[in-house]
Amino acid sequence: MRVYLPGTIAMLRELETAGELRARSGTGFALTPALRESYASGSDEELEYAALLDAARASLRLIAAEEKPEPRRVVISADIDEVTLRPDLDAAVVRLAGPVKIADVAAIHVDAAEAAESVQAAAAVIDQADLGDPDAEFTLGDAEDHELAWYAPQELPFLLELL
Incomplete structure (x- = not known):
């Protein structure tokens, strides 16, 4: 299953150094049956993009x-076999059983x-914004208007060097 893990630049540095990464609280987002429902x-592509956007908001x-x-x-973005669906938390939420290895990473998405x-x-x-403040939601929308850039996993060292 393709899982979208929220992260930070510090977490990318950890991924590069350790060769693996533990998702915070083991939480990721994916195209789950609850999200589809x-x-x-x-399409699957549109719904996977919705899961990616949920992960981007969690990154905040x-x-x-x-x-x-x-x-x-x-x-x-990583391909993970063992996840537990958590529709009680949100439609797209999944829990990972363990760390994500760099070999499982399909792509890295980062703001410019x-x-x-x-x-x-x-x-x-x-x-x-989570509590419904309209001004905060507007501010959140400004950040979400920026598209995330896409990087291949092998580009991680070069990406971090440029930051």
Whole structure:
């Protein structure tokens, strides 16, 4: 199953150094039966993109929790065999049994530098947006208007060097 893991730049550095990564709380997002059921229509590609966007929003929470955050959303796409569906948490949520090895990574998605200001502002108000604050939701929308850039796993060292 293709799983989208929310991350941070610090987590990408860990992935490069250790060759594996533990998802925070073992949480990822995927095209699950509950996610498919929650949409009236949509191709697999569209629904997988919705799961990726859920992971990108979760990345904002991780950025907000870091002591010295680098304000770029990160999503790591990986092919994982052992996951547990968690529709009680949200339609796309899955739990991973263990760490994700670099060999399982299919792609890395990262904000471009021009998104940094919007991402930093969104990370600061993510909790308020979750509680329905319209101004916070607007700020969140500014960050989500930026598309994530795509990188192949073998490009990770070069990506980190450029940051």
